[in-house]
Amino acid sequence: MTRVAAGGRIDRNTELAFTFDGKAYRGYAGDTLASALLANGVHQVATSICYGRPRGIMAAGVEDANALVQIETPFPEPMLTATTVELYDGLVARGLQGQGRLADLPDQARYDAMHEHCDVLVVGAGPSGLMSALTAARAGARVVLLDDQPELGGSLLASRNQLAEWVSAVTSELNSLATVRVLRRTTAFGYYDDGFVLALEKRTDHLGAAAPPAAARQRIWRIRARQVILATGAHERPVVFADNDRPGIMLAGAGRAYLNRYGVLGGNRVVVFTTNDSAYTAALDLADAGAAVTVVDARTEIPQHPAAECARRGVALKAGHVVTGTSGNGRVTGAHIAPYADGKAGARQGIGCDLLLVSGGWNPTVHLFSQARGKLRYDESLGAFVPGSSVKAVRVAGSAAGVFTLSGCLSGAADAAVAALQELGLSSAPPALPSLDAEPETTPGLVLWAVPDKGDESGPCRRFVDFQRDSTVADILRATGAGLTSVEHVKRYTTIGTAHDQGKTSGMIASGIMAEALSTDKHQVEVASLGTTTFRPPYASVAFAALAGRDRGEIFDPVRVTEIHPWHLEHGAVFENVGQWKRPRYYPQRSAAGSIEDIDTAVLRECRTTRESVGMMDGSTLGKINVQGSDAGEFLDRLYTNLMSTLKPGFIRYGAMCGMDGMIIDDGTVARVSDTEFVLTTTTGNAAMILDWMEEFAQTEWPELRVNLTSVTEQWVTIALVGPRSRDVLASVAAELDLSNEAFGFMTWRDASVAGIEARICRISFSGELAYELNVNAWDGLALWEALIEAGKPYGITPYGTETMHVLRAEKGYPIIGQDTDGTVTPQDLGMGWVVSKKKLDFIGKRSFSRAENQRPDRKQLVGLLPVDRTVLLDEGAQVLATADLSQLPVPMLGHVTSSYRSAALDGTFALALVRAGRERIGQRLHAWQDGELVSVTVTDPVLYDKEGARRDG
Amino acid sequence: MTENVRPLPSGPGADLPEHPKFLWRNPDPKPSYDVVIVGGGGHGLATAYYLAKNHGITNVAVLEKGWLAGGNMARNTTIIRSNYLWDESSGIYEHSLKLWEGLEEDLGYPILFSQRGVLNLAHSLQDVRDSVRRVNANRLNGIDAEWVDPAQVKELCPIVNISPDVRYPVLGATYQPRAGIAKHDYVAWGFARGANEYGIDLIQNCEVTGIDVVGGKVVGLQTTRGRIATGKVALAAAGHSSVLASMVGLSLPIQSHPLQALVSELLEPIHPTVVMSNAVHVYVSQAHKGELVMGAGIDSYNGYGQRGAFHIIERQMSAALELFPVFARAHLLRSWAGIVDTTPDASPIVGLTPIENLYLNCGWGTGGFKATPGVGWCFAHTVAHDQAHPYNAPFTLDRFTTGALVDEHGAAAVAH
Amino acid sequence: MQLIRCPWCGSREEVEFHYGGQAHVSYPENPAELSDAEWARYVFFRANPRGPLAERWVHAAGCRRWFNAVRDTSTHELLAVYRIGEPQPEVAR
Numbered sequence A: 001m002t003r004v005a006a007g008g009r010i011d012r013n014t015e016l017a018f019t020f021d022g023k024a025y026r027g028y029a030g031d032t033l034a035s036a037l038l039a040n041g042v043h044q045v046a047t048s049i050c051y052g053r054p055r056g057i058m059a060a061g062v063e064d065a066n067a068l069v070q071i072e073t074p075f076p077e078p079m080l081t082a083t084t085v086e087l088y089d090g091l092v093a094r095g096l097q098g099q100g101r102l103a104d105l106p107d108q109a110r111y112d113a114m115h116e117h118c119d120v121l122v123v124g125a126g127p128s129g130l131m132s133a134l135t136a137a138r139a140g141a142r143v144v145l146l147d148d149q150p151e152l153g154g155s156l157l158a159s160r161n162q163l164a165e166w167v168s169a170v171t172s173e174l175n176s177l178a179t180v181r182v183l184r185r186t187t188a189f190g191y192y193d194d195g196f197v198l199a200l201e202k203r204t205d206h207l208g209a210a211a212p213p214a215a216a217r218q219r220i221w222r223i224r225a226r227q228v229i230l231a232t233g234a235h236e237r238p239v240v241f242a243d244n245d246r247p248g249i250m251l252a253g254a255g256r257a258y259l260n261r262y263g264v265l266g267g268n269r270v271v272v273f274t275t276n277d278s279a280y281t282a283a284l285d286l287a288d289a290g291a292a293v294t295v296v297d298a299r300t301e302i303p304q305h306p307a308a309e310c311a312r313r314g315v316a317l318k319a320g321h322v323v324t325g326t327s328g329n330g331r332v333t334g335a336h337i338a339p340y341a342d343g344k345a346g347a348r349q350g351i352g353c354d355l356l357l358v359s360g361g362w363n364p365t366v367h368l369f370s371q372a373r374g375k376l377r378y379d380e381s382l383g384a385f386v387p388g389s390s391v392k393a394v395r396v397a398g399s400a401a402g403v404f405t406l407s408g409c410l411s412g413a414a415d416a417a418v419a420a421l422q423e424l425g426l427s428s429a430p431p432a433l434p435s436l437d438a439e440p441e442t443t444p445g446l447v448l449w450a451v452p453d454k455g456d457e458s459g460p461c462r463r464f465v466d467f468q469r470d471s472t473v474a475d476i477l478r479a480t481g482a483g484l485t486s487v488e489h490v491k492r493y494t495t496i497g498t499a500h501d502q503g504k505t506s507g508m509i510a511s512g513i514m515a516e517a518l519s520t521d522k523h524q525v526e527v528a529s530l531g532t533t534t535f536r537p538p539y540a541s542v543a544f545a546a547l548a549g550r551d552r553g554e555i556f557d558p559v560r561v562t563e564i565h566p567w568h569l570e571h572g573a574v575f576e577n578v579g580q581w582k583r584p585r586y587y588p589q590r591s592a593a594g595s596i597e598d599i600d601t602a603v604l605r606e607c608r609t610t611r612e613s614v615g616m617m618d619g620s621t622l623g624k625i626n627v628q629g630s631d632a633g634e635f636l637d638r639l640y641t642n643l644m645s646t647l648k649p650g651f652i653r654y655g656a657m658c659g660m661d662g663m664i665i666d667d668g669t670v671a672r673v674s675d676t677e678f679v680l681t682t683t684t685g686n687a688a689m690i691l692d693w694m695e696e697f698a699q700t701e702w703p704e705l706r707v708n709l710t711s712v713t714e715q716w717v718t719i720a721l722v723g724p725r726s727r728d729v730l731a732s733v734a735a736e737l738d739l740s741n742e743a744f745g746f747m748t749w750r751d752a753s754v755a756g757i758e759a760r761i762c763r764i765s766f767s768g769e770l771a772y773e774l775n776v777n778a779w780d781g782l783a784l785w786e787a788l789i790e791a792g793k794p795y796g797i798t799p800y801g802t803e804t805m806h807v808l809r810a811e812k813g814y815p816i817i818g819q820d821t822d823g824t825v826t827p828q829d830l831g832m833g834w835v836v837s838k839k840k841l842d843f844i845g846k847r848s849f850s851r852a853e854n855q856r857p858d859r860k861q862l863v864g865l866l867p868v869d870r871t872v873l874l875d876e877g878a879q880v881l882a883t884a885d886l887s888q889l890p891v892p893m894l895g896h897v898t899s900s901y902r903s904a905a906l907d908g909t910f911a912l913a914l915v916r917a918g919r920e921r922i923g924q925r926l927h928a929w930q931d932g933e934l935v936s937v938t939v940t941d942p943v944l945y946d947k948e949g950a951r952r953d954g
Numbered sequence B: 001m002t003e004n005v006r007p008l009p010s011g012p013g014a015d016l017p018e019h020p021k022f023l024w025r026n027p028d029p030k031p032s033y034d035v036v037i038v039g040g041g042g043h044g045l046a047t048a049y050y051l052a053k054n055h056g057i058t059n060v061a062v063l064e065k066g067w068l069a070g071g072n073m074a075r076n077t078t079i080i081r082s083n084y085l086w087d088e089s090s091g092i093y094e095h096s097l098k099l100w101e102g103l104e105e106d107l108g109y110p111i112l113f114s115q116r117g118v119l120n121l122a123h124s125l126q127d128v129r130d131s132v133r134r135v136n137a138n139r140l141n142g143i144d145a146e147w148v149d150p151a152q153v154k155e156l157c158p159i160v161n162i163s164p165d166v167r168y169p170v171l172g173a174t175y176q177p178r179a180g181i182a183k184h185d186y187v188a189w190g191f192a193r194g195a196n197e198y199g200i201d202l203i204q205n206c207e208v209t210g211i212d213v214v215g216g217k218v219v220g221l222q223t224t225r226g227r228i229a230t231g232k233v234a235l236a237a238a239g240h241s242s243v244l245a246s247m248v249g250l251s252l253p254i255q256s257h258p259l260q261a262l263v264s265e266l267l268e269p270i271h272p273t274v275v276m277s278n279a280v281h282v283y284v285s286q287a288h289k290g291e292l293v294m295g296a297g298i299d300s301y302n303g304y305g306q307r308g309a310f311h312i313i314e315r316q317m318s319a320a321l322e323l324f325p326v327f328a329r330a331h332l333l334r335s336w337a338g339i340v341d342t343t344p345d346a347s348p349i350v351g352l353t354p355i356e357n358l359y360l361n362c363g364w365g366t367g368g369f370k371a372t373p374g375v376g377w378c379f380a381h382t383v384a385h386d387q388a389h390p391y392n393a394p395f396t397l398d399r400f401t402t403g404a405l406v407d408e409h410g411a412a413a414v415a416h
Numbered sequence C: 001m002q003l004i005r006c007p008w009c010g011s012r013e014e015v016e017f018h019y020g021g022q023a024h025v026s027y028p029e030n031p032a033e034l035s036d037a038e039w040a041r042y043v044f045f046r047a048n049p050r051g052p053l054a055e056r057w058v059h060a061a062g063c064r065r066w067f068n069a070v071r072d073t074s075t076h077e078l079l080a081v082y083r084i085g086e087p088q089p090e091v092a093r
């Protein structure tokens, strides 16, 4: 065991059992999977993707590039880093080689999203973030403070209880304020425009199987902040050397975090290889915990204070030395040390070790700042990019801003908050800074990307830059040698920075190595000019399910149903999705024996009953728009192809609308209610689009017209009562209404009481039969429907669905916009020249009719097709050919079948089709080609049933 | 060093291809060229390659304002198919697909072209009609296409949820077996290397800032790396086409929009094909290394910012999980956006312009990666002969005046 | 994701709005008098600059009113919003 006897922030009273790679282990509450593995002496966690090399734990946080694990229990989750998985009882995980595994069972967990608005959002709750949040909170601002760890403190958690009292005091003060929301286990992963920050809160992951099933496992916070303070800290950067990827080699700060936070001493014989002062703290802490430590500092000039401290503890110090390589079989067993001068390493010497800590400096975590379109500036002395421009309402504080002293972080963070508050108009008295021990003077760090290697790069020694991608210095050199001069190209050529960690520890180094590789004696290439690859959301990986949230299944898209829906359900309707609506497609009958009618039989029956007696359909989904105003008529004239202003109150007219390009976009009926009011209908799927279309013209093009538009689709229930006996049915429930043709003619409407319900009855027909369309208040709809069903019983009334509606209208040659048209069809193509006004000077789309293409005699036109064998049903989508010779591909196509049905009335199959110069071809024999089969067809007029219109008036 | 673990290739990432040792020179621009191609994306590079290979024209420069193929070429989801509805479209896309089938060999570059088949799902009865229509049209045009029922969808891609209980159940799909994906960067680099070998200059960090026209004729270009004289200019600037065309006062029926895409971490193979759904709006494949590559819906507003809005991504995820519940715990690793040049009829514009010696290739919108070799071939022909190749002849700028649009919205609907 | 200031309702999330393309392109006085090319220009051609663009939006999930905005298409940043009928404001880039 490498757990030290005491200390750390783990709860030693709560032991947790877990399994890794099939072996059982124990850890404590407060551990991560990584710290628990290290505590159990497990250093090798994963296997590298290309070369199958053993890989360990290199960091203690989200930046780890190595320790990829697959969670198996409680539920399979691919590819997490062991450093970000909080340990829980019953956790089963295994190490990965590059690829994760998705579960094959459905994920039952819940996910949701919350919107949050605040004055100041502080990202990161290290010393800087805490200071900013406290300053803002005390000024009375609404503050959100979030941090990806389970407790606040950030980098201080890795220290030996530095400022621990201050942290807990600030934490409780923030927790106590109603204006402050503190989100732990929450990672801000994206900065979008105008202070919009996305964050992922892991709410129950750390509970494992004990997570309450009703609680959302993860939550997306959509935060709109007036001011944002990014106190996101910095990631330590390694130095590249040969065989730098062995288990037991980790970042110096991580070695310290494992000791101080988790009570785990990663090794007993420790080499600390550094280029800067920060790693000395790790060396001293580990030495104090009992490890034998050697510090290898690439600098010749080393900091005095830590050097003295080292001496005091017997820590060996090798200044002006570097680690050139390592040995080991699996875990590291030795470091190769060599003197380093003028960029060259001298003769090497081995030191045994079981832990090698590395520090090449720190990269400020500028991801969110960069996503906020902040420009970055290369800082030569840090060897890293720091915020280099100002961004509206965004401030960067602490080490994220390149500040690396605690006092500097604290005062800078308070200043950032004060500045943010000032912009919000809030006055503030920054809280007193906590008192700190004097910080020793620092010695400048050395920027060293990779230790030079005399070895053959293609040999077994590899200097790894991106561990997860197994990409090496040699790969970068190969890329630059191939002529690549852009970091983006090198990234793509070598795949560096494309893995799970998105290059958090490797990207900067790759730019550095590239700059060196591209520099010649004559021409120095600067890292500053190379830049880095772009930081893109998300900062850390986010599960798809978390992003999908609750918008799944039923509520993926709203389901719209009519008031009569319960009746349809009760009566066994089979539904069809039409836009968001559920519409009955047909109503199969159940025989006494229990067998259920198939669709063909049901539709033939519904059609026959309707044409011979009476049927009814729920037409409530039709779009209905109320148009009011003194200019309503003029307005409709401009939009419809025909005249509407001449329509008299009480009358109805069919109308079509075209787009600017002259292609038909919708059709329906327009009823004039009064001089200043019309009600028009649209097809079900187009209702919203048409309202928007009309509204746009009313508001933007012709604001001078006095007209108002209101959707009344939901307010009215519409029932079509159709068939020769419809008049009888209606008469039995609307005794006061004179239903004679003379009194109530075709294309007129009347208000009347029907079965005691106030109704607006329109005499319109989409079937060619005598028909009434009854419109009532939505809440009366079901009652009316039931009354009509009852009244129709003596006539054998049938409810029918969309399928029968389609057959009936197709028999009459009525097109359905969107089925018999595809956005390339004009009213004239449909044979509806009569709906295009010759009188009007203009209407939307008119000008397009005179374009060259519209004048072609061989445009596709709507025709009927009768299969020669009337038992054969054409496929909707069959292609129409003039020739039966298929030997030469491509075969010229004349058009396609748009609608095709079996017809009771026509005693056989029939179809509608769009066919080139179709009207000229009436009478011709053509071929329909469907799935390899040729069917002979005769071209006919599209109107196949009751051409004379004899049935319309009953 | 004997104690080292021998780094022998072994893992799931080991079968990635080796890149060639050399790709291209980085020359300074010469004072003049016979042809200058503006835009070093896939289309520009392919055009350069075929100008040299098919027409022997090698005194050519490709000018790229950023890094080579760093625009949409580097950002697309790499779906390749030719099952478009209209004859005009199937002509050029099928020509392209045939070139894809020999491209790896022709370029001598491992472009990871994988003909794993593409499924376009249907979710409504109208989708079914449109799909059947397209399949029939495709087959009569000599393109492999099938209509498959939900059970067959499941066989081709077992992870698709074909349950009738989802919001918009899968009613079937069109299937093009020869369709698939390729590695975008490698395709671009293959063309670039090929062009470079013919002596063509690929010039990066060279933004065209002006087009010199004398007497109705293009004579040269102003660039951030100086003036370059040229006999002919071929524009292949995708999302920036309007900006370039406006330099000569030419306006285009093009709107530039952000289009986003995203990837997951590497996953064990689970998704053997490519699935696209227009109604539920998902298109997804699993790339060679194992990441899920997914495209999102187009952002509504014009934008050159190469960034989109986040609700588009969230919506995308809901849609993906509707169809692929097993993706629940896959993770989003990276998202990005390109700038797509959309036209009113969702078809490209390729051909001559009112200005002599100025040629235009643009308007490929969300779907031009698949056309890369095909359009390179045809555009090179157009530039070399001052006349459109039969395959791009229908895609004139003039069609918006005559009305002879090639409207791929209506029936083929899926844009990628 | 933008925060868009509806001139009637105030700042609202982008998801509440629909985009309406270039502003100030009015329907021709008399389309019949236009040549095919002029008509095509009106129907199919819209400005597509990189930089400030006067464009239309509608607060679809709010007051349903159309309004105009000037937005920089290179940063996507909204520089000004104004009501239909108001003149296009000068904006500093």
Ligand SMILES: Cc1cc2nc3c(=O)[nH]c(=O)nc-3n(C[C@H](O)[C@H](O)[C@H](O)COP(=O)(O)OP(=O)(O)OC[C@H]3O[C@@H](n4cnc5c(N)ncnc54)[C@H](O)[C@@H]3O)c2cc1C
Binding pocket: B038, B039, B040, B041, B042, B043, B044, B063, B064, B065, B066, B067, B068, B069, B070, B071, B072, B073, B074, B075, B076, B077, B078, B079, B080, B206, B207, B208, B209, B236, B237, B238, B239, B240, B244, B259, B260, B261, B295, B337, B338, B339, B340, B364, B365, B366, B367, B368, B369, B370, B371, B416
């Ligand atoms: C997210 C996304 C997903 C997509 N998915 C698919 C898909 O699955 N299948 C498919 O077929 N297509 C897809 N596409 C579309 C496809 O990427 C494009 O149609 C195609 O890449 C465009 O051609 P290109 O490669 O030449 O464009 P680009 O790569 O964009 O090339 C244009 C080049 O011109 C340069 N340029 C611009 N202005 C200037 C100037 N003034 N001077 C010099 N250079 C200039 C640009 O920097 C750029 O490099 C997708 C696009 C995106 C954005």
Ligand SMILES: [Zn+2]
Binding pocket: C006, C007, C008, C009, C010, C059, C062, C063, C064, C065
């Ligand atoms: Zn509003």
